[in-house]
Amino acid sequence: MTSGPPLGPLPEGPALLEVRHAVRRWVRVHRADPAGVAVALSGGADSLALTAAAVAEAGPVHALVVDHRLQDGSGEVAEQAAERAVALGCASARVLPVTVDGPGGLEAAARRARYAALDAARAGLPVLLGHTLDDQAETVLLGLARGSGPRSLAGMRDDDPPWGRPLLSVRRAVTDRACVELGLSPYRDPHNRSPEFTRVRLRTEALPLLEQILRGGVAEALSRTSAQLREDGEVLDELAAELLAAAGAGEGLDAAVLAGAHPALRRRALRSWLLGRGARGLTDRQLRAADDLVGRWRGQGGVAVGGGAPGVRLVLSRRRGMLSVGFVSERPRQ
Incomplete structure (x- = not known):
C-alpha cells in the first residue's frame, strides 16, 4: 500500500x-x-x-x-x-x-x-x-x-x-x-x-x-456501429428471455414453442440457456447445430456444446419434443 x-x-x-x-x-x-x-x-x-x-x-x-x-x-x-x-x-x-x-x-x-x-x-x-x-x-x-x-x-x-x-x-x-x-x-x-x-x-x-x-x-464510425448493435442486442436479449420463459427456461425447453420463433431469436435464446447450463466457448457452428434440433429436426443425435470435463462432454439432446443438456461419457462402449 x-x-x-x-x-x-x-x-x-x-x-x-x-x-x-x-x-x-x-x-x-x-x-x-x-x-x-x-x-x-x-x-x-x-x-x-x-x-x-x-x-x-x-x-x-x-x-x-x-x-x-x-x-x-x-x-x-x-x-x-x-x-x-x-x-x-x-x-x-x-x-x-x-x-x-x-x-x-x-x-x-x-x-x-x-x-x-x-x-x-x-x-x-x-x-x-x-x-x-x-x-x-x-x-x-x-x-x-x-x-x-x-x-x-x-x-x-x-x-x-x-x-x-x-x-x-x-x-x-x-x-x-x-x-x-x-x-x-x-x-x-x-x-x-x-x-x-x-x-x-x-x-x-x-x-x-x-x-x-x-x-x-x-x-468514430466503428464506435457508433458498436453502440447501435449494443442497443439492438439489448432489445433482442429481452425478446429472447421472453421466448425462454414461454418454452420453459428450466431443465428442459419445449421445442414446439421455440420452433415458432425466428431462427435468429431462437439461437439467441438457446445461447443464453446453454451458457447458463455450463456450455463454454459456444461457436456459431455449434449454435446452428443446436438450433437444427428445433428448426430442422429429423431425429438426429445430440450436439456437443463446449462444456464438460476430461472424459465427458456436455451434450444438447432432443427427446419427446423437449431439449435437455447432460453429460455424456467419451469412453467407447465395451
Whole structure:
C-alpha cells in the first residue's frame, strides 16, 4: 500500500477537461458507489488520465496496479505508478503481482490474470478501466475479422459491473495530451509496440491505413456501429428471455414453442440457456447445430456444446419434443 501527500489542484487544460467530463457523465449515469471507485492503473497515458479525472469527479479513488511480471523491472514500474496515483490524490494505491500462464496465448493469459486480480482486490467497489474510443474500434475490427456475430461487434460496454469504462468516447490522443497538461510522462509498455500481437498491428497498421483510405473518421464510425448493435442486442436479449420463459427456461425447453420463433431469436435464446447450463466457448457452428434440433429436426443425435470435463462432454439432446443438456461419457462402449 502506497500513501503520501497529493499534488496541488489539477490543471484545467482542454484535454484533461474532456477526460473529466467523460468521467463525470459516467458517474451521473451509473451512480458510482458513495464509497468511491477503484481504478486499474498501468502507468500508461489512458489510465493515468483516467485516474486524475476520477480523483476530481468520482469521490475516493483506490488505485490498483497489476504487475504482470513479464519484463525485467516491472515491479519498479508498478511501484512508480502507485506513487503517481497517490500524488494525483488517490486515497490508496496497491500493487498486485500476478502470474501469467494458461491457454490462449500471452495476451489472453495476461488479460485473465489481470481481471482476476482486480476483481479480488476491488473490495466491492466498481473498477474503472482506461479503454478509449480507439480501443473500442480495435475490438470491433477484431470481432469482424473473427466472424463472431453482432454480440462481438457490439464491443465493450461503458458499464459492465463491476467494470466501468468512462473513456469510450475519448480518443487516445486526448489522454496523451491530458498527461502533458498534468506534467506526467506515461509509461510506454514495449508490448504495446510489438507486432507479434494482433491488436498492436491493428492499432499501428490497419486502422491508420483505413483512416487514410476512407479519409478519416473510421474509429468514430466503428464506435457508433458498436453502440447501435449494443442497443439492438439489448432489445433482442429481452425478446429472447421472453421466448425462454414461454418454452420453459428450466431443465428442459419445449421445442414446439421455440420452433415458432425466428431462427435468429431462437439461437439467441438457446445461447443464453446453454451458457447458463455450463456450455463454454459456444461457436456459431455449434449454435446452428443446436438450433437444427428445433428448426430442422429429423431425429438426429445430440450436439456437443463446449462444456464438460476430461472424459465427458456436455451434450444438447432432443427427446419427446423437449431439449435437455447432460453429460455424456467419451469412453467407447465395451
